[in-house]
Amino acid sequence: xxxxxxxxxxxxxxxxxxxxxxxxxxxxxxxxxxxxxxxxxxxxxxxxxxxxxxxxxxxxxxxxxxxxxxxxxxxxxxxxxxxxxxxxxxxxxxxxxxxxxxxxxxxxxxxxxxxxxxxxxxxxxxxxxxxxxxxxxxxxxxxxxxxxxxxxxxxxxxxxxxxxxxxxxxxxxxxxxxxxxxxxxxxxxxxxxxxxxxxxxxxxxxxxxxxxxxxxxxxxxxxxxxxxxxxxxxxxxxxxxxxxxxx
Amino acid sequence: xxxxxxxxxxxxxxxxxxxxxxxxxxxxxxxxxxxxxxxxxxxxxxxxxxxxxxxxxxxxxxxxxxxxxxxxxxxxxxxxxxxxxxxxxxxxxxxxxxxxxxxxxxxxxxxxxxxxxxxxxxxxxxxxxxxxxxxxxxxxxxxxxxxxxxxxxxxxxxxxxxxxxxxxxxxxxxxxxxxxxxxxxxxxxxxxxxxxxxxxxxxxxxxxxxxxxxxxxxxxxxxxxxxxxxxxxxxxxxxxxxxxxxxxxxxxxxxxxxxxxxxxxxxxxxxxxxxxxxxxxxxxxxxxxxxxxxxxxxxxxxxxxxxxxxxxxxxxxxxxxxxxxxxxxxxxxxxxxxxxxxxxxxxxxxxxxxxxxxxxxxxxxxxxxxxxxxxxxxxxxxxxxxxxxxxxxxxxxxxxxxxxxxxxxxxxxxxxxxxxxxxxxxxxxxxxxxxxxxxxxxxxxxxxxxxxxxxxxxxxxxxxxxxxxxxxxxxxxxxxxxxxxxxxxxxxxxxxxxxxxxxxxxxxxxxxxxxxxx
Numbered sequence: 063x064x065x066x067x068x069x070x071x072x073x074x075x076x077x078x079x080x081x082x083x084x085x086x087x088x089x090x091x092x093x094x095x096x097x098x099x100x101x102x103x104x105x106x107x108x109x110x111x112x113x114x115x116x117x118x119x120x121x122x123x124x125x126x127x128x129x130x131x132x133x134x135x136x137x138x139x140x141x142x143x144x145x146x147x148x149x150x151x152x153x154x155x156x157x158x159x160x161x162x163x164x165x166x167x168x169x170x171x172x173x174x175x176x177x178x179x180x181x182x183x184x185x186x187x188x189x190x191x192x193x194x195x196x197x198x199x200x201x202x203x204x205x206x207x208x209x210x211x212x213x214x215x216x217x218x219x220x221x222x223x224x225x226x227x228x229x230x231x232x233x234x235x236x237x238x239x240x241x242x243x244x245x246x247x248x249x250x251x252x253x254x255x256x257x258x259x260x261x262x263x264x265x266x267x268x269x270x271x272x273x274x275x276x277x278x279x280x281x282x283x284x285x286x287x288x289x290x291x292x293x294x295x296x297x298x299x300x301x302x303x304x305x306x307x308x309x
Numbered sequence: 310x311x312x313x314x315x316x317x318x319x320x321x322x323x324x325x326x327x328x329x330x331x332x333x334x335x336x337x338x339x340x341x342x343x344x345x346x347x348x349x350x351x352x353x354x355x356x357x358x359x360x361x362x363x364x365x366x367x368x369x370x371x372x373x374x375x376x377x378x379x380x381x382x383x384x385x386x387x388x389x390x391x392x393x394x395x396x397x398x399x400x401x402x403x404x405x406x407x408x409x410x411x412x413x414x415x416x417x418x419x420x421x422x423x424x425x426x427x428x429x430x431x432x433x434x435x436x437x438x439x440x441x442x443x444x445x446x447x448x449x450x451x452x453x454x455x456x457x458x459x460x461x462x463x464x465x466x467x468x469x470x471x472x473x474x475x476x477x478x479x480x481x482x483x484x485x486x487x488x489x490x491x492x493x494x495x496x497x498x499x500x501x502x503x504x505x506x507x508x509x510x511x512x513x514x515x516x517x518x519x520x521x522x523x524x525x526x527x528x529x530x531x532x533x534x535x536x537x538x539x540x541x542x543x544x545x546x547x548x549x550x551x552x553x554x555x556x557x558x559x560x561x562x563x564x565x566x567x568x569x570x571x572x573x574x575x576x577x578x579x580x581x582x583x584x585x586x587x588x589x590x591x592x593x594x595x596x597x598x599x600x601x602x603x604x605x606x607x608x609x610x611x612x613x614x615x616x617x618x619x620x621x622x623x624x625x626x627x628x629x630x631x632x633x634x635x636x637x638x639x640x641x642x643x644x645x646x647x648x649x650x651x652x653x654x655x656x657x658x659x660x661x662x663x664x665x666x667x668x669x670x671x672x673x674x675x676x677x678x679x680x681x682x683x684x685x686x687x688x689x690x691x692x693x694x695x696x697x698x699x700x701x702x703x704x705x706x707x708x709x710x711x712x713x714x715x716x717x718x719x720x721x722x723x724x725x726x727x728x729x730x731x732x733x734x735x736x737x738x739x740x741x742x743x744x745x746x747x748x749x750x751x752x753x754x755x756x757x758x759x760x761x762x763x764x765x766x767x768x769x770x771x772x773x774x775x776x777x778x779x780x781x782x783x784x785x786x787x788x789x790x791x792x793x794x795x796x797x798x799x800x801x802x803x804x805x806x807x808x809x810x811x812x813x814x815x816x817x818x819x820x821x822x823x824x825x826x827x
Contacts, residue, residue, distance in 0.1 A: 117822040118461035229827060248462070250827065 065156055065172040070189055073173060077184035078198070083153035084146065085178060088136040091127035093147050096212025097219050100276050102145045104283035106135075108290065111220070111229055111250040120220045120229065120250065122280075125290065128236065128246055134293040148212075152205045154179040169210060171203075215272075222273050226264060228252055234287065239295045240302070252280050312684035315346060318526030320502055320516060320539055322352025324478055325652025325669050326532035327485040328372070332673035334493035335376045337680055346680060349496040349524060350489070351516065356501075356534075363591050363598050364392055364578050364663035365473045367413055370466045372670045378488055380465035381823040386484045388477035388593040390816060393448055393458050393470060395578040395662075401773050403582065403718045409440060409772030410577075411662075412448035413471040415764045417801075418794035419445075425748035425767050427791045429777050441771035444795065447802040452577045454806055457815035465824045469805060473663070475578070475591045475598075498524065502533075505543040512647040512684075513539060527684060530676070531650040535657070540640055540650040548656075551638040554710055554732055556723065557586055557659040558637065559610065561617050562600035563630040576812040580661065582716070583616050584608065585723040589660060594816060600630070602659050607723040635659070643698045644691035647684065649676060656702065661712060664705045664760070672698065697758040704760045707737040711766070714741075715773035744770060746778055 087093060092112055095103055100122070103109055107124035114121055124147055126133040135143045141150070154177030160170040186198040195203070223229050230253035234246040257277065260268075268274045317333065319326050330350045339345035373383060383389055394412040401407050416424050424445045432438040442449045448470050451458070458472035489495040500518040508514040515525040531539035540546050552558060579590040586603030601617040610632065618626060639656025643649060651672045658664060675697065679690045713727035714737075726732065740753060749766035810818075 113462040113825065115460075115462060117818070118463075118825055119822055120825065224826075231827060 063174050064176045065158060066175055067158070067160075068155070068171045068173045068188070070193070070195075074187065074189045074193070076173075076180055076188060077182055078154065078179050078186045078188070079181050079184035080151070080153075080179060080186060080198070081140070082179045082181065083150055083177075084136075084141045086153055087126070087141060087150050088133055089131045091125065091130055091132050092123040093126060094121055094123050094149050095147050096209055097122070097215040097276055098208060098212045099145075099148060100279040100283075103147065104279045104286075106144050106286065107283065108286040109280045109283040110232070111223075112248055120224070122216060122219075125249070125287070128234070128244055128290055128294050132294075134290055134297065148205050148209050152202060152209065153177065155202050155206065157206055157210060171206070218271070219273055219276055222268070222271065223252070223277075226256075226260065228257055228277070230256070236291055238291070238298060240298055242298075244294075251284060252277055254281060257281075312527070314527040314680060314682055314684065314687075316526045317346055317348045317528045317530060318516065318524055319348065319350040319530040319532055321532030321534060321652075321654070322350055322482070322486065323532060323534060323652065324482055324485075324666065325534075325654070326350055326352065326530075327482055327489055328666070328669050329530055329532060329651050329673040329676070330495045331376045331485050331489045331493060332372060332670065333677040333680070334489060334495050336677045338494045347496065348494075349498060349526065351498045351500055351502060351518065351521075351524060353501045354499050363475055363478055363593070364589075364660065364666075365476065366663060366667040366670075367471050367473045368667050368670050369474055370468075370472075372674075374466045376485075376488065377492060378485075379826070381819060383474075383476075383484065384816060384819045387480045388595055390475045390574050390593055391458050391576050391812060392473040392475045392591075393452050393577045395580055396452065397712070397772065398579060398581040400580075400582040400587070400712065400716055401718075403720055409768075410442040410449040410452065411765060411768040411772065412442055412446050412452070412577075413473060414446045414448040415471075415762065416445035416767065417798040418790070419764050420751050422787060422791055422794050423748055423750070424791060424794055425771060426777065426779050426782060427788075427795075428771070429748075430779050433776075433779075442768055445798060447798055447805055450802045450806050451809055455573045455576060455812050456806065456809040457576060457812045458809070459815070460808070460810065461815060461818045461822065461824070463824065465826050469809065475593055477593055502538065505539055507543065510646075511544075513543065527647065528676075528687075529648045531648060531654040532652050534653045535636070537640065537650060537654040539648045540643070540645060540654055544645045544648050546640045546642055546645055546650075548636070549638050549641050550636065551658070551706055552636070554706055554734060555637040555659060555713075556604035556606065556727065557602045558635055559605045559613070560600050560602045560633040560635055561610070561613060561630040562598070562633060563617070563621065563625075563628045565597040565599050565621050565625055565628065567596065571813065573811070574813045574816065578663070581620065582718065583620075584721045585613065585616075587661070588617065588620050594813075602635070604723055607721060607726070639702050642691075642695045643672075644694045646691075647687060649691070649694065651676075655698070658702075658705060658709060661709050662705070662761070662765075664709075667760075668701065668705075671701065700756055700758050701760050703734070703736065707734055707740070708761050708765070708769075710734065710737055711769055712773070715770065715775055717774075740766075744775070744777065746781070748777060 100109060103124050110123055110125050111120045112123050113119065126135055135141045154174040156172045156174060158170045158172040159167045187196055188199045190196050229250045232249050232251045236244040238244060319330055330348055334348050337346040339347050394410060396408055396410050398408040418424060428441055428444050451470055458470040459468045463469060490497050498521050500521045502516045502518055504517045506514050506517060513529045515523040517523055529539055531537060533539065575592040581588045583601060585608040586601060588599060588601045591598040599621055601613055603613045617630060635657055637658055640650060643655050652669050675694060682690055710733060714733055716724055718724035749763040751763055754763055
């Protein structure tokens, strides 16, 4: 990966194929999301919390596989999902932080010039013929805007959940159809017993802050784990069939 | 009407006083409806604290957690760093290359598998055999690389590798004091005790103070330090001297700055044997705490200073060490009447295995666990407390002495005298005889007041080259399980030396981002 600040002039000739962005998630089992995505994400993925490996701080993710580097939704050509998270759709663009003259940090639009999305066969450019932002770039900008705006609400959700002791570790103890045991660690979810025992004042606060529906989205989404297990079993069965054929 | 213990008066506000207050208050703090125990701590602002004891045991994690302290705050406030056991240098032959580890991670498969005997047989045959601790635990490798025992994603108080702490004793006292007063409802009196008044029964009735008048309590805890104001001076409990076993009676302590702000912090205690004692070296965040403990009947303070200066190097020649006189030993009993001593008031031993703070924790935990009780039943508590505490002191003395008797150093009378059979407790002699034929195991340590696990004895014995006679050993049928355990240790070594972060960089991250509670 090599990020550089996007320049409408310098990068005007780049051809981009956004479809290929999905391939970059082929070996990603956790994809970060923001609070505004919870309702859409919940129809496809388990929403879990995990710690950022660099800071140890909690963030929400959608779970795509049952072990690191596994994405069970990757079909080989695309993510076979009803909803693709913003953090995939924005690729190959990133938001970087740069020092401004005043010393404050500012958001800077960056592009990964080593991304496989940059390809001669790409149908998208960042600018139109007249030099104005292309509809494609405008869409990217709106995605990035939603991600940046969503950070505030997301970290406030995390802080609320932590202050009410609502997060708890989940250890997925799975036995696959072929008898193989599988343990997924490092994931956290909502402690439902604790959630249900909250007092009226806390519940009212969660309603007013818009946190309630987020918590319910997470709780409901947990059932999607069964879908991941199903996909994994299918994958294992395919692998077995493949190996048996080779014999 | 039984006289229920409703109030505790702690005299002395060093580490012993505040830790004891915190541990008991965490269990028995007085609630609004009047249940629980009222805890008062009297602290002088004219008497200083000794402030040694910068190394802890892993027990401190549970102690702080139970008190409701955040580990992140503890790192931010107390100059805290990680301790993953100790590296003993030059203890066996005195050669510069001579060292062994006493790590905190237990041998792989311990106690159900006996790796010690298998290692011993191998080590007898092979010159290039790994050290005992390296063969059975991955922590030596982690320590040698200067790595931390956990990750930034590990929750507070949870470790990948077992760990304890190094801390700044002065800051630790302020930190715990603050927590006790603000969170645990401990009543704090800053004053000097002018006299201790006993009732007709012999109990302590109250203490008289300069400004706050008389302060009473159902139970008095003496945390007055070496002076032992309540238990020693007032109750007349004599001091049992142990200097016939452990000769160290002086410490020269100095604070050594790091070369640079980002210098590595050594993630274990380093103990380097000298001609007449040994030097501790403890890496905190902002400085090292270094000190030479020696025997004044074997050398002079000037000669000791020379050895200490040689250790810390020419660059720090101007540092002025502080001299502390220490007396190895303890009170004859620790609880008499309604008075119990915790910390230095109960006794002191050289800090070779960082036993000071852990004894405070265990004593306070035991007192807290015995309450609520009545004055009428207190003699039962006292008897139990005395038996347990005496047992603990005896085990610590044995374990410290073990380090000395296994040394092969001959470069001074100090080391030779230390191996004089007359200076070795019978209990230790007996154990050593047994261990000539089999490794230390849980069967040797059956009390529930046990201090050191059998694994600790293994690390020290085999780290110091003790040889077991394994010729009569019948095959135990565990051979493949033993080989698997050795292999498991090797893969853990590879895994964790890759995954664990540099010690200082993790501590910096903890200060910046904090650890999560879950």
